[in-house]
Amino acid sequence: MLITLRRTLYTANGTIGRIDIDGKEICRSIEPNRGWGTYREWSGQKSEKGCIPQGWYGVTISESPKFGRELPILMDVPGFDGIRIHAGNTYKHTAGCILPGELCMPENYYREKENAVPTVFESRKREGELTKIIKSALKKGEYVYIRITEETN
DSSP states (O other), rough: OOEEEEEEETTEEEEEEEEEEETTTEEEEEEEESSSSHHHHHHHOOOOOOOOSSEEEEEEEEETTTTEEEEEEEEEOTSSOOOOHHHOGGGGSSSSSBBEEESSSHHHHHHHOTOOOOOEEEHHHHHHHHHHHHHHHHHOOOOEEEEEEEEEO
């Protein structure tokens, strides 16, 4: 199974993306901003590294000690440990992980409003759906990969 995360917009307050599974859009996503930036000094962002590098990563399910439930985890991400797909609403809820959900405002709103904070809702629901789909594929013996790419401004 192939999960694709296409990063569609970088802002000072997070990265917006689209998550597809085998070519079908499942939901949107929020990640930290890319790269290093002085905004991190005043924003309270947890991750100094920003979002993870583009590329292909294996995905499996494991118990998260932090969240106390089974969650998808990306394997062998250079420079990062414990990158998961988990619920959250803004960049403040991630230290590099991928937050699935639905955008609260149209993407163009975040493109036009310099200080807007990209936000998703229904994140716990989307996390559950993704976890279930990935578990099902793994149970059938399928390999699960995520491809992270850019389709940005």
